[in-house]
């Protein structure tokens with residue numbers, strides 16, 4: 720993961736903490752516990768790219784229903800796997816990547832498991848995951864935080880958009896670069912990073928939507944750059 724060239728200034732760290740606290744009041748405290756086993760999380764997240772949660776779930780369930788085991792998914796004819804996951808966008812590319820990932824994991828580990836990541840230092844685990852085809856920094860950090868409680872911060876489209884509007888990152892910072900920049904604003908505290916991720920996601924779905932943010936209901940207006948520039 721790229722490292723910020725210099726530490727963030729104190730004011731930005733305080734702002735991130737203020738955002739965190741207000742979102743906690745608005746959307747609650749979410750216990751960090753694995754929601755799915757690591758292989759499931761990895762493959763589901765690969766399926767989720769540019770796909771709704773519902774479609775991702777349908778694609779995953781159909782794949783598991785048709786093939787049963789990870790070995791069978793790996794060995795399925797590409798067109799059959801593509802057909803099974805067609806509810807997800809880009810099914811052929813995803814099917815190809817899933818099979819390559821399974822091939823690599825099973826060959827390397829002797830079985831379809833990524834549980835060994837628990838024992839790896841964070842940087843090494845990120846390096847290993849992002850070396851897999853179809854696995855970027857967002858997928859890697861999501862698997863590491865959600866399944867292994869590692870101190871990383873996944874930046875999805877909501878976290879990215881809201882962080883830009885608030886001014887936690889610059890307007891031109893890419894989602895990929897935002898991973899290191901936002902992480903540097905928080906202590907290495909997995910439950911806190913998890914809460915921030917989940918509550919930014921809720922905020923993005925409920926109020927700070929892409930097209931027309933409902934600022935009139937937002938608890939962050941006085942510290943939001945976008946609001947101050949556009950609606951104050």
Ligand code: SF4
Pocket residue numbers: 881884885926927928932933934937938939940943944945946
């Ligand atoms: S004030 Fe508006 S733009 Fe800023 S975070 Fe809240 S909803 Fe989003």
